[in-house]
Amino acid sequence: MIRTSIIKSLAKVRRSKRLIFWYYLWNLGFGILIAFPLYIFLNDQVGKSLLGESLAQQFDMRVLFELLYYKSSMPAMLRSSLLVFLPMFIIIKLWFSGGTFSYLLNNTEFSFRTFINDSTRFLVRFLRLFIWSIPAFVVVFSIAIGYTLLTKLALGDLPDERLIFWNRIVTIALFFGCAMLCNLIFDYARMHIVANDMSNMWIAMWRGFTLALRHIGKTVSLYIVIALLGLGVLVIFLGLSLLLTSSHAVIIALMFLLHQIYIISRQFIYLLRIGSQAHLFRGLATEAGIRQSVYGYSTVIDTV
Amino acid sequence: MFTRRRCLYFSLLLSLFLNNPVFSDNPILFNPPLSPRIANYTIHVELQAETKLLVAQERLSWRNTSSDKVSELQLHMYLNGFRNDQSVFLQEWNTKVKKDGYGYSEITKCSLPDGTDLLDQLHYIQPDDINDNDKTVLQITLPRPVRPGASIELNIEFQAKLPDPPIARTGAKGDYFFAGQWFPKVGVYENGGWNCHQFHANSEFFADFGVYDVYITVPASYVVGATGIQVGITHPSDSTTTHQYHAEDVHDFAWTASPEFVEYIDSIDDVRIRLLQQPAHRGQANIDMEAAKQAVAYMQKNVGDYPFPNLTVVDPGRKAIETGGMEYPTLITAGTVYGLPDGIHLTESTIIHEFIHNYWYHLVASNEFEEAWLDEGLTTYFEGRIVEHVFGNSGNMVNFLSIRISEIEFARSGLMQLPYMDPTKRNSWEFYSSGSYGINVYYKAALMLYTLDGYLGEDVMNKVYRTYFERWKFRHPTSDDFIAVVNEVSGQDMGWFFDQIVYSAKMLDYSVRSISSKEVKKTKGYDFTLNWQDTPADTITSSKQDSSMAEQDSSIVAENDSTTASDTLIATVVDTTKYHTIVRIHRRGDFQFPVDVAIMFADGDTVHEHWDGKDRWKIYEYTRPSKLLAATVDPDNKVPLDINLSNNSKTLKPERKSIYRTVSHYLFFVQNLLESISLTSLFSIFADMI
Numbered sequence: 001m002i003r004t005s006i007i008k009s010l011a012k013v014r015r016s017k018r019l020i021f022w023y024y025l026w027n028l029g030f031g032i033l034i035a036f037p038l039y040i041f042l043n044d045q046v047g048k049s050l051l052g053e054s055l056a057q058q059f060d061m062r063v064l065f066e067l068l069y070y071k072s073s074m075p076a077m078l079r080s081s082l083l084v085f086l087p088m089f090i091i092i093k094l095w096f097s098g099g100t101f102s103y104l105l106n107n108t109e110f111s112f113r114t115f116i117n118d119s120t121r122f123l124v125r126f127l128r129l130f131i132w133s134i135p136a137f138v139v140v141f142s143i144a145i146g147y148t149l150l151t152k153l154a155l156g157d158l159p160d161e162r163l164i165f166w167n168r169i170v171t172i173a174l175f176f177g178c179a180m181l182c183n184l185i186f187d188y189a190r191m192h193i194v195a196n197d198m199s200n201m202w203i204a205m206w207r208g209f210t211l212a213l214r215h216i217g218k219t220v221s222l223y224i225v226i227a228l229l230g231l232g233v234l235v236i237f238l239g240l241s242l243l244l245t246s247s248h249a250v251i252i253a254l255m256f257l258l259h260q261i262y263i264i265s266r267q268f269i270y271l272l273r274i275g276s277q278a279h280l281f282r283g284l285a286t287e288a289g290i291r292q293s294v295y296g297y298s299t300v301i302d303t304v
Numbered sequence: 305m306f307t308r309r310r311c312l313y314f315s316l317l318l319s320l321f322l323n324n325p326v327f328s329d330n331p332i333l334f335n336p337p338l339s340p341r342i343a344n345y346t347i348h349v350e351l352q353a354e355t356k357l358l359v360a361q362e363r364l365s366w367r368n369t370s371s372d373k374v375s376e377l378q379l380h381m382y383l384n385g386f387r388n389d390q391s392v393f394l395q396e397w398n399t400k401v402k403k404d405g406y407g408y409s410e411i412t413k414c415s416l417p418d419g420t421d422l423l424d425q426l427h428y429i430q431p432d433d434i435n436d437n438d439k440t441v442l443q444i445t446l447p448r449p450v451r452p453g454a455s456i457e458l459n460i461e462f463q464a465k466l467p468d469p470p471i472a473r474t475g476a477k478g479d480y481f482f483a484g485q486w487f488p489k490v491g492v493y494e495n496g497g498w499n500c501h502q503f504h505a506n507s508e509f510f511a512d513f514g515v516y517d518v519y520i521t522v523p524a525s526y527v528v529g530a531t532g533i534q535v536g537i538t539h540p541s542d543s544t545t546t547h548q549y550h551a552e553d554v555h556d557f558a559w560t561a562s563p564e565f566v567e568y569i570d571s572i573d574d575v576r577i578r579l580l581q582q583p584a585h586r587g588q589a590n591i592d593m594e595a596a597k598q599a600v601a602y603m604q605k606n607v608g609d610y611p612f613p614n615l616t617v618v619d620p621g622r623k624a625i626e627t628g629g630m631e632y633p634t635l636i637t638a639g640t641v642y643g644l645p646d647g648i649h650l651t652e653s654t655i656i657h658e659f660i661h662n663y664w665y666h667l668v669a670s671n672e673f674e675e676a677w678l679d680e681g682l683t684t685y686f687e688g689r690i691v692e693h694v695f696g697n698s699g700n701m702v703n704f705l706s707i708r709i710s711e712i713e714f715a716r717s718g719l720m721q722l723p724y725m726d727p728t729k730r731n732s733w734e735f736y737s738s739g740s741y742g743i744n745v746y747y748k749a750a751l752m753l754y755t756l757d758g759y760l761g762e763d764v765m766n767k768v769y770r771t772y773f774e775r776w777k778f779r780h781p782t783s784d785d786f787i788a789v790v791n792e793v794s795g796q797d798m799g800w801f802f803d804q805i806v807y808s809a810k811m812l813d814y815s816v817r818s819i820s821s822k823e824v825k826k827t828k829g830y831d832f833t834l835n836w837q838d839t840p841a842d843t844i845t846s847s848k849q850d851s852s853m854a855e856q857d858s859s860i861v862a863e864n865d866s867t868t869a870s871d872t873l874i875a876t877v878v879d880t881t882k883y884h885t886i887v888r889i890h891r892r893g894d895f896q897f898p899v900d901v902a903i904m905f906a907d908g909d910t911v912h913e914h915w916d917g918k919d920r921w922k923i924y925e926y927t928r929p930s931k932l933l934a935a936t937v938d939p940d941n942k943v944p945l946d947i948n949l950s951n952n953s954k955t956l957k958p959e960r961k962s963i964y965r966t967v968s969h970y971l972f973f974v975q976n977l978l979e980s981i982s983l984t985s986l987f988s989i990f991a992d993m994i
Contacts, residue, residue: 027975027978027979028975030974030978031971031974031975031978032971034974035967035970035971035974038966038967038970039963039967042962042963042966042967043958043963045950046950046959046962046963046966047955047958047959047960047962047963048954048955048956048957048958048959049950049951049952049953049954049955049959050934050936050952050953050955050959051949051950051953052955052958052959052961052962052963053959053962061707061708061709061713062713062716062949063950065713065716065717065720066720066948066949066950067950069717069720069721069948070720070948070950070951082974086977086978086981089978090981093978157478157623158477158478158622158623159622160583160584160622161582161584161585161622161641161642162584162642164642165642165643247961247962247965249961252961252964252965252968255965255968256964256968259968259969259971259972259975262972263972263975263976263979266976266979267979270979
């Protein structure tokens, strides 16, 4: 089922070039808005000095130290642009997620009108669901803190450094593992919301929880496979970027191109994950044998 | 010297094994002595591990090398710096000590060899301030003065508690013990008085050379490391072992004990290196040992002979890093953490730094209370040289995840934080802040020496260091003595330089204030000049100026028929484009230093100028056939003391490539950030990384 979900989703995402482009365009646009002050600053401060030559070669700490100390407006400028545009982008991304889930759960072709309509329809509900995730996060975080304190007590005042180190690694791994599990619970909760046009977030969250845990082998495996795919893309990107270190104009252009390809790949993998989860969601519903028609969706599920 | 040292060391080792468990008597390392041997100690100390107590009997022999009759002694009681929160040290340190964590040193008996009790003659004094609660300097009034050339012996019994956890280089944690500055230690009598300062948070130490025989009794399972060489071992009981250490021509004695130490031995240039490593750090033992070997080899080759047969490197115990990164004669402490990535060379640079101190602090024993730059500055400078020698120029301190930081960059980043709040030479406790102390005595002093390298040349400075070392080893030089060696070796009076940086807090900052390069307007019509040359009649010639003849015009020359061969009237039609270039250099700081200026032109030519840097500004003007590209002060980076490198150059055209490259990377970072953070759930922030 996992393999089928990925293959089916792969086919669908490959057909969704406009959706990927749409995501990429917003990412690039906001990226440029946030990064533009740095361009202005460098143009003014570094571009007209020989410090620029060092920057063209590599990330130069010497230049960074000088800039941080003597051009103290730079960090504030970059921080301001982040503080203004990052929240805007996050809201827009949340807005898009309704349309994205709706499109990937449905078997219809992509249309902007439907995408925007569905995005708008689910915005407030997804925002409410996000608010529900805060106490859930606090619980998981508290468990992590509790675990840390417990191990501290268990290890005593002078534990072996190796124990501390590996315990820290295990704690971080457990935390990220829990975060991953919770994330996929919320993914399935959103699918419930979209598929059933649910407005009770508590019930949606509960159903996401029961689906993710009842089929934990499948849901987690799928998530891990997609995560490994992402890791593979990252490794390939890092390998290629190591080859592009020269300060030649063509190499700089190639590096920019590689960066953008990687960003598109990340978006592709994100959509692949949601698409695969949506396919799995439908498959599990079919297995459960319960069908329900909700404004055009043919599958879905209270008992999955 | 090496052969002698090798023979000496092996004979001592042999005697250790042959005589075991009997103590060897009167070992002689150096005959004749290398130092004046003014302060000599025999100490029997027993470690009571449970209570962190040291119970000891000390025999102090002090020789009066002055021409004065000395009627009192002054002793450092450094551990009393941790006696309570009212001590000068803890007041300045501004850190809370855990209940029961305080340390102290208390003399219980003090007498002359004839039995005269001096306990009533002990008084704590405060030479640096009026804090009566500070008990770090003890004055002993003698029943009769010590005549010039005579010696006095004192028998002292004392009890000391090591702070737990360690504070400032000394203390105990668990079953790890590090005893530094742990015994009543006589000050330095010089210039008609005692130089015996209170223990300050920013300060290190100052003492006279001597011979130490120390008997350390510890639980039998403990591994011991100490200053000097081990010459005996015995077992006073089933549960304890006494280790006898002997050190000659040293001015301090530190030791450590722990059952957990893992011992590694290696040697280089006949110096035996003993590494006492924590079990968790076994994986880093090779790296640490290699760093120690590199430091020993480099300093012997470039500065002078390390006369001692051994070096002990101590890796501090868990939660005892406060004892790390410290130097003692023939013993240094480092410190690392489990899992430290290979590209972060902090442990290696610490080992290198602390070993270098065996030259600048131990052998050349300047006063760390009053002129800390003389040891810390020179040590930081040589640390930079050695890490560059070992790890290369770029990223020799940190080379991890594309972040490269070199020692000199790190030093500069320190300097930029608190530039020139204090002169480099100042009593350690009188600096503006602990930050200013560190920046001035470590970083600014090291950058000063790098700047001297650039000004006088590395060869000259290498000779300076060798001469300074040979002349002042086993003595107490001052800043003036170092400067005198610089002047002598360089053949120049460098007083103007040291006055500005050692004795005052002037800021060095030269900048390119502005540049311009404008096209010179063409002269319309003819311009007649009289030229004395043989030019064939009725010819028009075109000549292009050599770029080196910058002040002359390119021209088309037309000869007047009526002139003679030797008296030619040249008709010049100026049609070659020329640029009038102006470069303004500005001395922004009050530190005057000669600087090089490089002016680069579009045709590839670079004009090198040298400015004495005395005026506030200097203007260079050129009229040349090519336009200016850039101008830079200190093009060869010979003046790392320049506080601001970002104003050192200007270009007419922006360097676009660098801007695009940097912004492209930042854009990519931002795009990834945007991709990773979403509000779909709070967990997605952590789960959407990939």
